[in-house]
């Protein structure tokens with residue numbers, strides 16, 4: 596198969612998101628980036644719907660939030676959902692203490708997954724897949740209780756997917772879902788996340804087999820990585836759509852070293868990682 600997914604184009608979508616600055620809810624950068632994502636996805640021929648909601652953060656702050664839903668082949672009865680979060684985190688709480696209150700630029704943690712999905716939308720305008728695809732960009736994923744505050748609760752994370760899962764704003768339920776999170780790092784390790792294994796083992800097998808057919812078995816590793824409560828957890832428990840997470844996590848190092856630090860910038864992105872994930876999804880969706 597000839598691939599149309601362009602690493603340079605995907606990277607430019609990542610850079611563009613970062614150029615707005617950190618996409619923290621209730622900031623002008625966040626508003627501007629939402630408008631940009633809505634415009635791009637519409638330009639690429641998707642049917643775009645904005646799901647606006649107010650979420651309550653761990654500290655009581657009301658986060659004016661928007662899940663961005665872009666449908667390709669909107670009336671097709673067989674649908675696959677592709678997810679990423681488009682917000683970025685207000686705290687570098689995995690960094691030195693002096694940086695704890697600085698926002699994360701989120702080149703990898705946020706923008707990378709969105710960039711891959713934008714690039715797929717671009718190529719699907721040239722050649723449409725023969726199934727329906729629902730791209731869902733969740734908001735307010737990364738506003739969870741900072742590590743320097745007591746009383747962490749898991750439910751303070753993933754507010755956009757919790758809202759989407761509760762409302763189920765679709766007329767046709769997707770047959771499965773794939774979440775992308777931190778897919779642009781250097782030398783990523785995409786392993787079997789325990790929650791994906793629990794809820795969607797057949798989807799993990801299918802996606803990893805596509806990756807291996809492309810020669811990516813060093814990156815898409817057939818080993819358990821960790822148990823990660825990410826947006827796919829809420830999609831699974833609230834909607835029953837079997838959903839996996841493609842996320843960079845290794846049992847040795849945990850998340851990538853730039854995670855929730857001031858170093859999560861476009862300089863620390865490897866375009867080839869975006870391309871691997873993009874090619875896997877391009878082949879997978881055209882094969883459906």
Ligand SMILES: [Zn+2]
Pocket residue numbers: 684704737855
């Ligand atoms: Zn994060």
